[in-house]
Amino acid sequence: MEQFEMLKALAETNVESFMFYILATISILLAYGVILDRTIIRSGFILIGVFGSICGLFLLLQAQFLALAQLMIYAVGITLVVVIALMLTNPRMEKSQLSTAAPANQLGAFMVAVGLFMTIYLSVRPENWTLSSEPLDMNNVQVLGRALTTDYSLPFEFASVLLLAALIGAVMLAKAEKPPKPGEEDFEYSVVEDSAAEPVASKR
Amino acid sequence: MYQLQLAQIALFVLMGFALPALGMILLAWILQLMFGYHRPSKTKIQPYECGMKPLQEAHVQFDIRYYLYALLFILFDIEIVFIIPWALATDQVGKALNFKMFGPIEVTIFLSILVVGLAYAWKKGALEWE
Amino acid sequence: MRNGAEILKLGTLTITWWCIIFGAVWIACYLVGVAIPMLLSSYDSDAARITAETCRALTPILSVLVFIPINAMFMVLFERRGLAIFTVRLGPNRVGPDGYLQTAADAVKLLFKEDITPHGADAFMFTLAPIVFFAPSIFGAMPLLAAVTNYHELFQIVNLPTGIFFILAASSVPVVGIVMGGWASNNKYSLVGGLRSAAQAISYEIPLVLSLVTICLLAGSLDVVEIMKQQAGGILNWNILGGGALRGLDSALALKFSNSAPALQELSAKSFDQVLKTAYSDPAAAALGLVAGQDSMATIASIIAVVVLMACVLIAAGLYMTGACAEINRIPFDLPEAESELVSGYNTEYSGIKFAIFFLAEFTNLFVVASIFVVMFLGGGDCPVPAWLGNMLGGPQMASAINQVLSPLIAIKFVDPPTLFAAIWVILKVYGIVFFAVLVRGTLPRFRIDQLMDFGWKRLIPLSLIVFVLVVFAREFVNVHVGS
Secondary structure (H helix, E strand, O other), X not given: OHHHHHHHXXXXXXXXXXXXXXXXXXXXXXXXXXXXXXXXXXXXXXXXXXXXXXXXXXXXXXXXXXXXXXHHHHHHHHHHHXXXXXXXXXXXXXXXXXOOOOHHHHHHXXXXXXXXXXXXXXXXXXXXXXXOOOOOOOOHHHHHHHHHHOOOHHHHHHHHHHHHXXXXXXXXXXXXXXXXXXXXXXXXXXXXXXXXXXXXXXXX | OHHHXXXXXXXXXXXXXXXXXXXXXXXXXXXXXXXXXXXXXXXXXXXXXXXXXXXXXXXXXXXXXXXXXXXXXHHHHHHHHHHHXXXXXXXXXXXXXXXXXXXHHHHHHHHHHHHHHHHHHHHOOOOOOO | OHHHHHHHHHHHHHHHHHHHHHHHHHHHHHHHHHHHHHHHOOOOOHHHHHHHHHHHHHHHHHHHHHHHHHHHHHHHHHHHHHHHHHOOOOOOOOXXXXXXXXXXXXXXXXXXXOOOOOOOOOHHHHHHHHHHHHHHHHHOOHHHHHHHOOXXXXXXXXXXXXXXXXXXXXXXXXXXXXHHHHHHOOOHHHHHHHHHHHHHHHHHHHHHHHHHXXXXXXXXXXXXXXXXXXXXXXXXXXXXXXHHHHHHHHHHHHHHOOOOOHHHHHXXXXXXXXXXXXXXXXXXXXXXXXXXOOOHHHHHHHHHHHHHHHHHHHHHHHHHHHHHHHHOOOHHHOHHHOHHHHOOHHHOOOOHHHHHHHHHHHHHHHHHHHHHHHHHHOOOOOOOOOHHHHHHOOHHHHHHHHHHHHHHHHHOOOOOHHHHHHHHHHHHHHHHHHHHHHHHHHHOOOOOHHHHHHHHHHHHHHHHHHHHHHHHHHHHHHHHHOOO
């Protein structure tokens, strides 16, 4: 009988807010993990957890499509880019050359953080948003698509232009520093011959 | 209904993570403690490198080409995420506007701008794996 | 001759294991989902009701948990025996009767092996990697459960409105586990394997997703059950022939252009396979019907569009299979664990239970990928014989005879005929795809990394974009011009 009372009480409490608090706690803890971890690639991996729990928050808000896009683009795509970019750094540098920032810089960073937090907090306070009580359509991807193709068709096309700009920028960044120096070829040959693997050990 | 579905998703995700974790704890610790198989030695835990002592560190500095492919991937990923709502709504929009070709033309413009980017990357040799 | 005997042995082995796997899953689901709630329904108390509801809610996850380990065991054995046949060998045939228990023995061996963390490895990430690799194979398959059980009432709850996108998003996660494991191992082979895996997965995910988006565009839905239901009614309606989509378009047309020529209206009201049936029984009438519209040019354009659509969907199916093989690191694309180059790739340093989890997830992913193909292209649990042909061949009599035999089981709700038949067809189709994957593994050599990236970025991605745009326009041509 006791158990049943407990179950009933559990069912009466709002499951959604319960899940929200769990997910929010996880994401905040993991976010601290990202900035506190000294191994930089590991914090890249922890970022996946942060994005994953934010994906859960979107699911709670019934924005399934957004949640899954979050998982697909941020938790996997962006994080892979971050991790791969971090692997471009020189791993031997970190232990000797990392030092804590100067107190003045720390203060500046703190001020910026507080300013950002206040801005976000003031804008997301509930009185700035009208709450709708009507239940959402289960299949709200179509609603999203209709808005995207009609009212916001110009932004839809401009998203493509933005992506194009990013693409060209990426290609320029990666391909710009390729001066074909004489004598470079021998070096490349030796790398290919002795390791037959992709990682090019840094000689810089 | 939605809350029940949420609970199902949460259950599946939780079990997905908990099951291998529990398996590791139960099997790797308890079983191995019971049968005393866990006896690491210095040679045993040395990273494998054809039986030799490993040369240098494993975490080397990587080549930039992986980064380029990853960036290109994100762009196409975002493009697909934009296309999915379009694909579901295009028929309705065509009917509402009484112009069936609106959706197809729109998405063709969207894709062709990206294809220009792909062609540029191709031309620049960004898709070459040297 | 001996090969023939081996094939026969593989057949009996397969059927025996299918009975074990699906019998176990079926019984577990029955006990928890039906039997316990039925027993509890005689008690009229809230506690009993809540327990019954909880049991019913736990059925989907229970079915997955029972299914995955046994199924992976069988699939390893299936693959090894299949490969043995292709290379005219015997394969594992010592453990248990004719090697039936080989993989069970392997599993026990793996569990008792010493679990080593290499020197200098990041122990936390090293342990987390197999978990991250494994988890999506459980929750990623969630919406598929509703589709492969033919929307059984116990599994309706796991059907999401964004079904296929959920599966795609979940199936993009394992690559993170691979990179994580490769990086945490502190081993050069692992690191190279992990990064290769990342490069490969990101290159082949785009054609894979685009081909599935093409199907979603044709179906007008992301819901896997919806897509499966649209394909009901025989092989001609399946998406792989472009048929399911065409029928939807046809009925939409019939509503829209109800004032056009009567013959055409009658034609477009019919489903695509009915049109073909008419064509087989009376070709002249069918040809007349097709050109009877006011605008014969438009009709011809529509027919061309139909052909283009069918070709494009076939190509999309091929793209999906290629991309899926690369995503789950099957053999022509198994560069992350290329054993002749990288020892064992990202799992070089893994042993014992952690390796077992990697192994389990790999084979589960193969099954999941095959089920996605079956649901999206091959009509899910749909019988390939169309109803009109089935009636000629005596399908209803057979069905009623089977129902007669099963009636005691149906009475205790152990068997639900629609789900049973759907499940049997799904098993046959999925293992057909798995067998195809094994065949590919036995046939094709491994790609080189530069060939792999070139093939992905310079062939598959442009091809998938072209297919997508062609389908977008082809379906509109069918839509716009017939009878207008």
